[in-house]
Amino acid sequence: MSRPILEVSGLCMRFGGLLAVNGVGLTVQEKQVVSMIGPNGAGKTTVFNCLTGFYKPTSGTVLLDGEAIQGLAGHEIARKGVVRTFQNVRLFKDMTAIENLLIAQHRHINTNFLAGLFKTPAFRKSEREAMEFAAHWLEKVNLTNVANRPAGTLAYGQQRRLEIARCMMTRPRLLMLDEPAAGLNPNETEELKKLIGVLRDEYNVTVLLIEHDMKLVMSISDHIVVINQGTPLADGTPEQIRDNPDVIKAYLGEA
Amino acid sequence: MSTSITAKQFKTAFFSALLVLAVAYPILGLKLNIVGIKLEVHGASDPILWTIFACAIGMFFWQLFRSQLGDAWNAVPKVPGVPSSASNFLTLPSTQRWFVLALVVVALVWPFFGSRGAVDIATLILIYVMLGLGLNIVVGLAGLLDLGYVGFYAVGAYSYALLSHYYGFGFWLCLPIAGLMAALFGFLLGFPVLRLRGDYLAIVTLGFGEIIRILLRNLTGLTGGPNGISNIEKPTLFGLSFERKAAEGLQTFHEYFGIAYNSIYKVIFLYLVALLLVLLALFVINRLLRMPIGRAWEALREDEIACRALGMNPTVIKLSAFTLGACFAGFAGSFFAARQGLITPESFTFLESATILAIVVLGGLGSQLGVILAAIVMILLPELMRNFSEYRMLLFGALMVFMMIWRPQGFLPMQRPHLELKQ
Numbered sequence: 001m002s003r004p005i006l007e008v009s010g011l012c013m014r015f016g017g018l019l020a021v022n023g024v025g026l027t028v029q030e031k032q033v034v035s036m037i038g039p040n041g042a043g044k045t046t047v048f049n050c051l052t053g054f055y056k057p058t059s060g061t062v063l064l065d066g067e068a069i070q071g072l073a074g075h076e077i078a079r080k081g082v083v084r085t086f087q088n089v090r091l092f093k094d095m096t097a098i099e100n101l102l103i104a105q106h107r108h109i110n111t112n113f114l115a116g117l118f119k120t121p122a123f124r125k126s127e128r129e130a131m132e133f134a135a136h137w138l139e140k141v142n143l144t145n146v147a148n149r150p151a152g153t154l155a156y157g158q159q160r161r162l163e164i165a166r167c168m169m170t171r172p173r174l175l176m177l178d179e180p181a182a183g184l185n186p187n188e189t190e191e192l193k194k195l196i197g198v199l200r201d202e203y204n205v206t207v208l209l210i211e212h213d214m215k216l217v218m219s220i221s222d223h224i225v226v227i228n229q230g231t232p233l234a235d236g237t238p239e240q241i242r243d244n245p246d247v248i249k250a251y252l253g254e255a
Numbered sequence: 256m257s258t259s260i261t262a263k264q265f266k267t268a269f270f271s272a273l274l275v276l277a278v279a280y281p282i283l284g285l286k287l288n289i290v291g292i293k294l295e296v297h298g299a300s301d302p303i304l305w306t307i308f309a310c311a312i313g314m315f316f317w318q319l320f321r322s323q324l325g326d327a328w329n330a331v332p333k334v335p336g337v338p339s340s341a342s343n344f345l346t347l348p349s350t351q352r353w354f355v356l357a358l359v360v361v362a363l364v365w366p367f368f369g370s371r372g373a374v375d376i377a378t379l380i381l382i383y384v385m386l387g388l389g390l391n392i393v394v395g396l397a398g399l400l401d402l403g404y405v406g407f408y409a410v411g412a413y414s415y416a417l418l419s420h421y422y423g424f425g426f427w428l429c430l431p432i433a434g435l436m437a438a439l440f441g442f443l444l445g446f447p448v449l450r451l452r453g454d455y456l457a458i459v460t461l462g463f464g465e466i467i468r469i470l471l472r473n474l475t476g477l478t479g480g481p482n483g484i485s486n487i488e489k490p491t492l493f494g495l496s497f498e499r500k501a502a503e504g505l506q507t508f509h510e511y512f513g514i515a516y517n518s519i520y521k522v523i524f525l526y527l528v529a530l531l532l533v534l535l536a537l538f539v540i541n542r543l544l545r546m547p548i549g550r551a552w553e554a555l556r557e558d559e560i561a562c563r564a565l566g567m568n569p570t571v572i573k574l575s576a577f578t579l580g581a582c583f584a585g586f587a588g589s590f591f592a593a594r595q596g597l598i599t600p601e602s603f604t605f606l607e608s609a610t611i612l613a614i615v616v617l618g619g620l621g622s623q624l625g626v627i628l629a630a631i632v633m634i635l636l637p638e639l640m641r642n643f644s645e646y647r648m649l650l651f652g653a654l655m656v657f658m659m660i661w662r663p664q665g666f667l668p669m670q671r672p673h674l675e676l677k678q
Contacts, residue, residue: 052564053563054560054563054564073563073568074560074563074564075562075563075565075566075567075568075569078563078564078565078566079566083564083565083566084564086560086561086564090558090560090561090564091558091561092553092554092557092558092561093557094553094557094671095550095553095554095557095671095673096673096674096675098674098675098676099550099673099674102547102550102674103550103551103554103562103565103567104565106547106550106551106565106566106567107566107567109547110547111546111547111548113546113548116542116543116546116547116548117539117542117546119542131674131676134676135676138676144676147675147676148673148675148676166565167565169565170565170566
């Protein structure tokens with residue numbers, strides 16, 4: 001039995017009079033792929049924002065490897081190995097694909113001011129290694145041929161893959177993908193599915209994703225959490241969720 | 256495309272003409288004369304009144320036939336503008352680097368042939384180039400609108416002036432101290448304000464710039480208040496003074512080399528010191544663009560949320576830009592104090608901040624060559640137009656409007672030096 005990497009319990013987020021997230025709990029085991037599903041406006045992205053420190057949850061606990069991380073700033077949580085993508089891709093559009101990947105390695109390379117000023121051997125080595133690591137991942141996500149193009153000019157599917165590669169630059173343990181398949185064609189979705197499998201099996205990354213594409217969700221998830229109107233609705237394996245009457249009702253409405 | 260004149264056009268034209276009269280007559284057509292202790296209003300001379308009247312008539316016909324004139328203007332074949340390939344070539348980092356190098360060579364040689372006054376103005380230009388380059392880090396690269404930049408300039412200037420005045424420290428020792436002091440102020444001021452964004456940041460920095468100036472004016476005991484500090488020592492060349500008579504324990508330049516005293520040596524030396532500082536700034540900024548911290552600044556300018564999601568601390572990154580920019584202002588400030596020999600708080604008004612910002616924006620955000628050219632224009636024009644000094648602000652405003660229409664991106668914006676993956 002693997003151990004839980006992320007344990008969330010009683011998570012609430014209140015915006016004035018609106019209780020957007022109410023008592024959500026979920027557990028993610030190491031090297032699992034867990035999906036969060038629910039109708040539009042159910043509060044899935046709000047849960048993501050709470051977990052990654054973009055919102056401060058009103059109440060509830062978030063444990064990463066047993067350590068409480070709720071209420072920490074976004075960059076602090078990211079440094080602990082929880083990295084996310086965004087629903088509407090947020091790349092540095094004027095920078096090339098390879099530069100996007102270098103920036104993400106900011107904390108792992110030599111940022112010493114004097115070393116950079118005088119191009120010391122240590123600085124050159126660190127820059128070269130960052131470049132190699134970035135090139136390695138560009139190849140993994142099949143973007144080597146567009147490495148030197150500004151990220152904003154890439155096709156939508158390429159941008160999505162680049163964003164995932166950029167997350168991988170920070171050596172994450174838990175990767176959170178917010179609707180990674182939105183706007184992808186069936187081929188690209190298939191590639192994405194393979195990529196997520198590679199991330200888990202070869203790079204030991206745990207994946208938590210929000211997704212509407214049920215075919216994708218059912219085929220790659222080890223575990224699914226359903227949220228409806230900010231409250232947890234169901235929780236279980238893909239088979240359990242598929243047959244759960246409450247879930248069917250929430251998605252299809254009262255029969 | 257109707258050629259007939261409608262009633263609406265006629266009305267517009269009539270009121271435009273009336274407006275010309277209403278504005279121009281009180282301003283130009285009436286003259287105030289002091290008679291004894293009283294003010295008397297007189298009409299202006301006939302030619303002026305006729306000119307105003309002619310302008311009103313002109314405006315009437317211009318408004319009346321505007322659309323027809325516009326059509327005629329469009330029918331005239333256009334002079335081709337700058338072709339896009341040339342514009343692309345000019346904004347490439349590599350091209351601009353050669354231009355900068357050429358400028359540096361010219362700058363190194365010409366003071367030995369230029370007149371004393373010209374070299375002096377060139378020194379002033381170099382100070383503004385340094386300030387522009389420093390502010391370019393903050394505004395151009397990190398995208399933080401800083402309207403109080405002159406505050407750090409003042410901190411640098413006063414650091415040197417006070418250390419020289421009270422402890423007799425020399426310029427070369429004080430130069431790094433002044434830079435560090437300004438950087439420290441940048442750090443301390445940046446810490447609380449950098450959580451603000453855009454307009455709010457601009458207003459707060461504006462306030463801080465003014466606070467520093469007012470503080471310097473009111474700390475009379477320490478800074479001499481509005482009188483400032485005078486008799487600040489000039490820089491020396493390895494202990495050689497450029498004065499006619501050296502202070503005790505110092506040797507003068509002309510005695511050491513056995514040549515006759517000439518005051519132009521001092522001017523040229525100051526110019527070369529300024530040039531050295533500018534070269535240092537150019538070198539540092541050129542490296543910064545290609546260093547992780549430079550990349551992080553630009554990333555932060557583009558998308559702060561994405562940066563946070565990648566584990567970068569926005570406050571620290573912004574603070575580093577703010578501090579480094581302030582440091583360059585400190586260098587420029589201490590040199591300014593040394594060159595002038597006298598500083599008062601009135602050298603550091605908001606207008607200075609505005610001028611430096613204008614240099615950065617006119618030159619093109621992020622472009623070093625642009626800043627150099629803009630500094631030359633902004634400092635040289637007022638000097639050349641001393642005879643028209645009343646119209647200086649008017650021309651300055653006209654230049655700004657013209658730039659906004661013609662090149663909103665600045666004289667010579669620079670494309671980012673892209674990192675390339677070699678395949």
